[in-house]
Amino acid sequence: MGAKRTTAPAKIEGYESLTRLPKIQNIEIRGCTNEDEANRHARFRINKNEFITMQGKHKAGMQSAGIEFGEVFTLIPTSHKAVWGGNLRKDHVAESDIYLNGEVNFSNSGEALHLFAVGSSGEYKSYQMTGPWDESTSIIQISGEHTGNRGDAVGIGREVENKLTQQVLKVSHNFSNREVSFEWCEYSDRVFYCDLWDAGEVAI
Numbered sequence: 171m172g173a174k175r176t177t178a179p180a181k182i183e184g185y186e187s188l189t190r191l192p193k194i195q196n197i198e199i200r201g202c203t204n205e206d207e208a209n210r211h212a213r214f215r216i217n218k219n220e221f222i223t224m225q226g227k228h229k230a231g232m233q234s235a236g237i238e239f240g241e242v243f244t245l246i247p248t249s250h251k252a253v254w255g256g257n258l259r260k261d262h263v264a265e266s267d268i269y270l271n272g273e274v275n276f277s278n279s280g281e282a283l284h285l286f287a288v289g290s291s292g293e294y295k296s297y298q299m300t301g302p303w304d305e306s307t308s309i310i311q312i313s314g315e316h317t318g319n320r321g322d323a324v325g326i327g328r329e330v331e332n333k334l335t336q337q338v339l340k341v342s343h344n345f346s347n348r349e350v351s352f353e354w355c356e357y358s359d360r361v362f363y364c365d366l367w368d369a370g371e372v373a374i
Contacts, residue, residue, distance in 0.1 A: 180212030182220065210367070210374045217361040217374075224334070225355040233257055233323050234350045237341055242357050244294075245334045253283065255325040259308065264315040274326065275306040285312050286325045299326065 185192065197215065202208050228245075233256070237243070253276065259269040268285060276283060276299075283299040297312035310326070318324075337357040343350055363370045 180209055180216060182216050213364050213366065214361065214374050217364065221358040221360045222356045224336075225339075225353070227351065227353045229349050229351050231255070232343075232345075232348045232350060233321075234352075235343060237338060237350065237352065239338055239341060241338045243336055243338065243354075245336050245354070253326050253328075255323075258287075258318055258320055258322045258324055260320050262316050262318050264317055266312055266315055268310050268312055268316060268324070270308045270310065270324065273306050273308050274310065276302075276326075277304050282328060283326055284329045285310065285316075286327065287316060287318055288323045289318055290322060296329065 182192075195215075197211070199208060199211050202211065254270075254272070254274050257271045259271045262268065285297045285299050287295045287297075289295075295316065297314045297316060300311045300313050302310070335357045336354040338352055338354055340353040341350065362373045364374055367374060
């Protein structure tokens with residue numbers, strides 16, 4: 171029995187008030203069995219075009235070797251770049267003295283830095299750094315108590331509002347240079363959720 175071909179149009183918000191010629195695209199979705207499924211596909215493609223506007227690539231140290239395709243991460247723009255990045259040198263249990271795996275010196279930092287820590291299960295924590303400011307050291311102090319494991323990723327930098335949420339598209343490892351290269355695109359929950367379906371509580 172032959173399959174029946176039908177069409178289901180989908181429009182972006184504000185379509186009727188556009189003053190320019192809109193982009194119209196015809197997409198054939200084989201295996202689609204009902205109009206609701208077709209509308210979901212169309213809405214997903216519209217949302218991707220509207221909310222994913224950036225892509226790029228960057229490199230990191232081998233502490234990022236475990237990152238996989240599809241994972242979501244936070245990128246701080248280079249204008250607010252972290253002053254230092256590395257790992258915890260030992261296990262910490264409710265400690266204010268943080269042992270880093272390298273020396274740091276923040277004598278010209280302006281004393282407005284935060285410690286950012288990411289645990290092995292992905293939990294993210296941020297603390298105000300309280301010193302020292304005038305010496306080279308591998309032990310810093312924070313205004314709080316941190317619990318984490320040796321090898322957890324940490325960074326020191328300024329707290330900024332415009333952190334960018336990105337999704338990994340491709341990962342490659344250069345073991346000779348001890349580098350991990352990422353290709354990424356912007357990530358937004360608005361691509362996957364829409365008020366038209368279950369008040370935005372269930373993914374399209």
